[in-house]
Amino acid sequence: xxxxxxxxxxxxxxxxxxxxxxxxxxxxxxxxxxxxxxxxxxxxxxxxxxxxxxxxxxxxxxxxxxxxxxxxxxxxxxxxxxxxxxxxxxxxxxxxxxxxxxxxxxxxxxxxxxxxxxxxxxxxxxxxxxxxxxxxxxxxxxxxxxxxxxxxxxxxxxxxxxxxxxxxxxxxxxxxxxxxxxxxxxxxxxxxxxxxxxxxxxxxxxxxxxxxxxxxxxxxxxxxxxxxxxxxxxxxxxxxxxxxxxxxxxxxxxxxxxxxxxxxxxxxxxxxxxxxxxxxxxxxxxxxxxxxxxxxxxxxxxxx
Numbered sequence: 001x002x003x004x005x006x007x008x009x010x011x012x013x014x015x016x017x018x019x020x021x022x023x024x025x026x027x028x029x030x031x032x033x034x035x036x037x038x039x040x041x042x043x044x045x046x047x048x049x050x051x052x053x054x055x056x057x058x059x060x061x062x063x064x065x066x067x068x069x070x071x072x073x074x075x076x077x078x079x080x081x082x083x084x085x086x087x088x089x090x091x092x093x094x095x096x097x098x099x100x101x102x103x104x105x106x107x108x109x110x111x112x113x114x115x116x117x118x119x120x121x122x123x124x125x126x127x128x129x130x131x132x133x134x135x136x137x138x139x140x141x142x143x144x145x146x147x148x149x150x151x152x153x154x155x156x157x158x159x160x161x162x163x164x165x166x167x168x169x170x171x172x173x174x175x176x177x178x179x180x181x182x183x184x185x186x187x188x189x190x191x192x193x194x195x196x197x198x199x200x201x202x203x204x205x206x207x208x209x210x211x212x213x214x215x216x217x218x219x220x221x222x223x224x225x226x227x228x229x230x231x232x233x234x235x236x237x238x239x240x241x242x243x244x245x246x247x248x249x250x251x252x253x254x255x256x257x258x259x260x261x262x263x264x265x266x267x268x269x270x271x272x273x274x275x276x277x278x279x280x281x282x283x284x285x286x287x288x289x290x291x292x293x294x295x296x297x298x299x300x301x302x303x304x
Contacts, residue, residue, distance in 0.1 A: 004131070006035035008164050008187040009096030009214050009251075012044070012084050013070065018077040023070050023095050024085055032097070033067045040099040042072065043191055045216050045253040046083050046091060046295050054254040054297040057191070057216050059098065091294040094253055096189045096214055098166050100134035113141035113171045113194075118148060120180075124155040128183075131163045139172030141194060142227035147173045151180035153270060158182030158207075167193060172221065173232070174198055175213075177205050179271050186211040195221045195232035196239035196261075198250075202271035203241035203264070203280050210238065211248045216295075218255035236261035236302070237293075242280045246287035252294075258302040259293030265304070 010032045013024040021044065023032055036042070040062045048056040060074035072095075085092040106115030115137040120128050130149065140146035148167045151157065163186045167174045170193035175185050178201035185208065190197050197215045200208065215237035224232035231239075237252035238260045252259025264280040293300035 004164070005030040006097075006164075007032050008189050008212070009043075009094050011089075012082055012093040012095055014084055014086070015078070015080070015082055016071060018079075019075070020071055020073050021078065021082075021095060023072065031067070031070060032095070033065050033070050033072065036062060036072070036097050036099075037065060038062050040097055042074070043096040043098050043189070043216065044078065044082070044093055045096075046093040047078065048081065048295075054219075054256045054295060055217055056295050057254055090292065094214055094216075094251055096191075098134070098168060098189065098191060100132055100166055102133045104133060104135045104138065106137040115139055115171050117146040117150065119145065119150045119152050120154060121152050122154055123157065126154075126157065128157060128160040130165060131161065132165065134166040134168065135170075136168045137171070138167070139170045139194070141171040141221060142223070143172070144228055145178075147176045149174070150176045151178060151183055153179035155179065156181050160184065161186065163187055165189075167191070170194060174215065176201055177208050178202060178269075179204065181205060181207045184209045184211065185213060188213045190215045190218075190237075192217045192219070194219050194235070195224065196230075196235050197237045197255075199239040200241045200245060202269040203267045204271035204275050204278070205242055206244040209246045209248070210250055211246070212250065214251045214253060215255070216253040218252075220256045231263065234258075239263060241265075242283065243285040244283050247289075247291055248287055249290045251292045252296065252300070253292075254295040256297045258299040259296045260291065260301045262301075262303040
């Protein structure tokens with residue numbers, strides 16, 4: 001398990017040399033350099049100094065750690081410009097760990113866009129807990145319901161937690177809350193994924209908490225309109241279909257389209273028969289604060 005005290009990501013404080021970065025303290029009690037070690041893969045966002053574009057991230061492998069100075073050394077150089085907290089604390093490059101000890105990986109399928117999927121299927125009033133795993137090559141592009149982490153029509157699951165996981169090379173979406181309420185999605189990292197990433201699917205989902213998550217290099221699904229009937233072609237890192245949820249301290253660090261998309265088109269999908277006459281546009285926004293959006297191909301935040 002990933003140590004519960006270890007941060008999933010922090011921010012770039014300084015860049016002492018071409019192969020080194022110095023990272024800052026986080027709000028957690030443990031410094032990242034106390035947790036991350038030699039051989040770990042590290043994601044660095046916003047590597048073009050604020051240039052518009054969603055694919056401005058780098059991945060490097062740690063070769064040395066200096067806990068006293070908070071310095072990570074890599075085998076390959078990192079070319080400037082980078083954005084440090086001294087330059088701009090609001091859009092400083094995030095530095096995230098992509099390594100976990102437990103790895104779920106889809107492999108062996110002849111189709112490159114067809115991986116594994118994990119579904120929590122119709123488990124009302126059952127607390128679920130998924131923490132500290134790395135999920136690679138999950139999601140089945142073009143097939144509805146096949147995602148890396150998916151709460152499916154579970155209704156009330158108050159106290160369920162999805163925390164400190166890594167989702168990499170997802171073929172379709174990241175963390176999907178579908179017909180489920182009361183889930184805490186916290187301090188996860190998603191990188192190089194297709195389709196909307198952190199989402200509420202039908203527009204009926206409420207009382208979910210998205211706290212301190214990071215998403216970067218969120219790519220569109222080219223034929224999503226025909227295969228899924230959705231807007232995943234112009235993907236957003238956070239696709240918000242019902243305002244009665246909580247978004248606190250999340251980061252959208254590079255989407256092909258928008259970082260946060262409020263798309264209130266009405267309740268749809270399997271939830272629609274249970275919410276006839278209800279419309280998300282008429283509902284209050286619960287919490288949206290301390291969220292950051294940068295390096296996106298189009299907009300930081302969008303409402304439709």
